[in-house]
Amino acid sequence: MEKGLRSAYNFDSTRGFHGSRYTPRIKIRLKAMKQTNSTSFLWIAGLMALMVPRIMIAASISGDVNFWGDSDGIHPIEMAAHAVISDPPVSAVAVSSPGGAYSLLVDNGSYYISAYLDRDESGGPPEPYEPLVWYDADGNGLPDMVTVSGGGDVTGIDVDLGFVYVDIDANGTNNGSSWTNAFTDLNGAIQAAVSGIEVWVAQGTYMPPGIDRRNRFTLKNGVRMVARLGTRVVGCTPTLAARR
Numbered sequence: 001m002e003k004g005l006r007s008a009y010n011f012d013s014t015r016g017f018h019g020s021r022y023t024p025r026i027k028i029r030l031k032a033m034k035q036t037n038s039t040s041f042l043w044i045a046g047l048m049a050l051m052v053p054r055i056m057i058a059a060s061i062s063g064d065v066n067f068w069g070d071s072d073g074i075h076p077i078e079m080a081a082h083a084v085i086s087d088p089p090v091s092a093v094a095v096s097s098p099g100g101a102y103s104l105l106v107d108n109g110s111y112y113i114s115a116y117l118d119r120d121e122s123g124g125p126p127e128p129y130e131p132l133v134w135y136d137a138d139g140n141g142l143p144d145m146v147t148v149s150g151g152g153d154v155t156g157i158d159v160d161l162g163f164v165y166v167d168i169d170a171n172g173t174n175n176g177s178s179w180t181n182a183f184t185d186l187n188g189a190i191q192a193a194v195s196g197i198e199v200w201v202a203q204g205t206y207m208p209p210g211i212d213r214r215n216r217f218t219l220k221n222g223v224r225m226v227a228r229l230g231t232r233v234v235g236c237t238p239t240l241a242a243r244r
Helices: 037-051 186-192
Strands: 002-006 059-068 076-082 091-096 099-106 109-117 132-134 145-148 159-166 197-201 224-228 239-241
Touching: 059 076, 059 109, 059 145, 076 099, 091 099, 099 109, 109 159, 132 159, 159 186, 186 197
Parallel strands: 059 159, 159 197, 197 224, 224 239
Antiparallel strands: 002 091, 059 099, 076 091, 076 109, 109 132, 109 145
């Protein structure tokens, strides 16, 4: 369920975007200079205009955000639109996990859409343990822009994030939704994952399919494999994590 629009001006350049608890501080130093009263008035008026947020909402970007796996409780998923990836969002909204419909109010323009699981419910910026993904329309592992023009709403901008679990010793439903119900076959988990999903692998030895020793696991674009310490994945080098 959407919790409401968050201010795009809550940004701390030392921490990054999504900072609803981080308020920017604007320090202005005026050096002594000879100016006419008219010039001073225009300079100050122009500065004040820059400091006032524009209200030019023309349309919306909407879709569904879907969280895969165990979110460790109910936490907000922060959705945001960015004109530039490294810049603060121009619009943001929170959706409760495991996800659902979202809508971002934006002006005409092109935007990158981000999503992350806000585990500590701080409002941002995302911590290393909070999965962050970007809308990837073609599944090539790279963020894609969404263009809004003519004040028209853009729909169907769906985003996936979260985890698929793999444990060779699991005896659950074998669907990768948790450690209990983890895939026992690593290749099956890789095939099930889509861009934005991390494949988490429990300790053990995992062999690629087939009998040819030259066979390898092939990850999809935008899919990352993370394995617990002590895990051996033949033909692939996953990122190692102490625990999850």
